[in-house]
Amino acid sequence: MLMLKPPITRLGGKSRLRKQIIEMIPEHTCYVELFFGAGWVYFGKEKSKVEVINDIDKELINLFRMMKYHAPEIERMLEYEFSGRDIFEEYKNYTIDYLTEIHRAVRFLYLISQSFAGKGNHYGYGTNTRPCPQIFYKNVLGDIKERLRNTYVENLSFEKIIEKYDRDYTFFFCDPPYFETAGYGFEFGEKEHLLLRDKLKNIKGKFLLTINDHEKTRGWYKDFNFRNVEVGYSVSNGNSGRRKYKELIITNY
Ligand SMILES: C[S@@+](CC[C@H](N)C(=O)[O-])C[C@H]1O[C@@H](n2cnc3c(N)ncnc32)[C@H](O)[C@@H]1O
Structure with missing residues (x-):
């Protein structure tokens, strides 16, 4: 399958994890990406019947x-x-x-x-x-x-998109800003993370969420399924800036 490359780079882009994420996508009719960024997963996967991309x-x-x-x-x-x-x-x-x-x-x-x-x-x-x-x-x-x-291209905060598109045949891919790391100029602290967790807890559809491995993030999602992954992100040019990060892939299916 031809995997398109996004037209932009974005902090936290899922270039290295996208194959694994795509393999885990369950059957669905409506695909929703709540935190689009550069959209690595969207551009890499097969088309779904209906697709929604959103970023604030x-x-x-x-x-x-x-x-x-x-x-x-x-x-x-x-x-x-x-x-x-x-x-x-x-x-x-x-x-x-x-x-x-x-x-x-x-x-x-x-x-x-x-x-x-x-x-x-x-x-x-x-x-x-x-x-x-x-x-x-x-x-x-x-x-x-x-x-x-x-x-459908949307430009709202994630909670409004969940409300609009949640059906039993909807799949949400959620890649929010990492907890306690540099942001994108939009506030995304514990309050926003908990709102996301509470919204996801009550959906009819399915979700897959990626988040940095942290005592708190583990705690918030303890009722769901976990997969641990390690990713090397290059922060600067050359290898000196390359570090390994622990990340969690969390699903409700
Ligand atoms: C980790 S990045 C997503 C990276 C993306 N998965 C990729 O592969 O490039 C997180 C994105 O969430 C967006 N964002 C921040 N707060 C948001 C909110 N409340 N609702 C929707 N999007 C938000 C940021 O603008 C940023 O593009």
């Missing part, structure tokens, strides 16, 4: 919307783009409200792809790596656009 980040969802509707225009705008510190700063300092949605999408793609660790705040450069190629691609958006065809 407005700029991220706008990028996918624009890829869906205006892919050629995004490619046209990127055609003469190159990786430069001044351009990076210029994009960073734009007032979003004054930009068109297409321009906002290009800005987001530029900042994410040309920044250190995909965080969008510091210009990313290297001495043994070339600039990230995402802003130079041609015709990659076509596949992505095609993939988005039978998908």
Whole structure:
């Protein structure tokens, strides 16, 4: 099966775990991804009958919307783009409200792809790596656009999506921000994690959740099924930043 690569990088992206997660997806009609990010699992799995992708980040969802509707225009705008510190700063300092949605999408793609660790705040450069190629691609958006065809794109907080889409034939893939690690600019502490747990506890459908292995996360989900996994994430270029993390895959089936 052809596994698509997401068009962006994202902190905590599930590139290394996605095969294992995909193998564990149960039978379902409606596939819902509550915390989309770069969408590694969505882009890697087979299409479901109905699909929903959601993230609270407005700029991220706008990028996918624009890829869906205006892919050629995004490619046209990127055609003469190159990786430069001044351009990076210029994009960073734009007032979003004054930009068109297409321009906002290009800005987001530029900042994410040309920044250190995909965080969008510091210009990313290297001495043994070339600039990230995402802003130079041609015709990659076509596949992505095609993939988005039978998908509802949402931009709400996870609890509202659970309420709207929960059926006995719904499957939720949940990859929330890790507990007690750097965030995405949206608060996700114990309160949000417990709200997620309480919502998931009472659903009619099925869920699979990935979370960092922590005394508290184990405790919250003690009534469900666990699988322990170890993942090596590279934090910086080269191997010096590579560390192993313990992660849990939790399901209610
Ligand atoms: C760990 S990342 C998901 C990574 C993704 N699975 C991938 O493969 O790239 C978590 C995502 O949750 C989003 N997020 C944070 N708070 C949220 C909320 N309350 N509701 C929905 N999404 C939220 C963040 O914007 C971020 O993109």
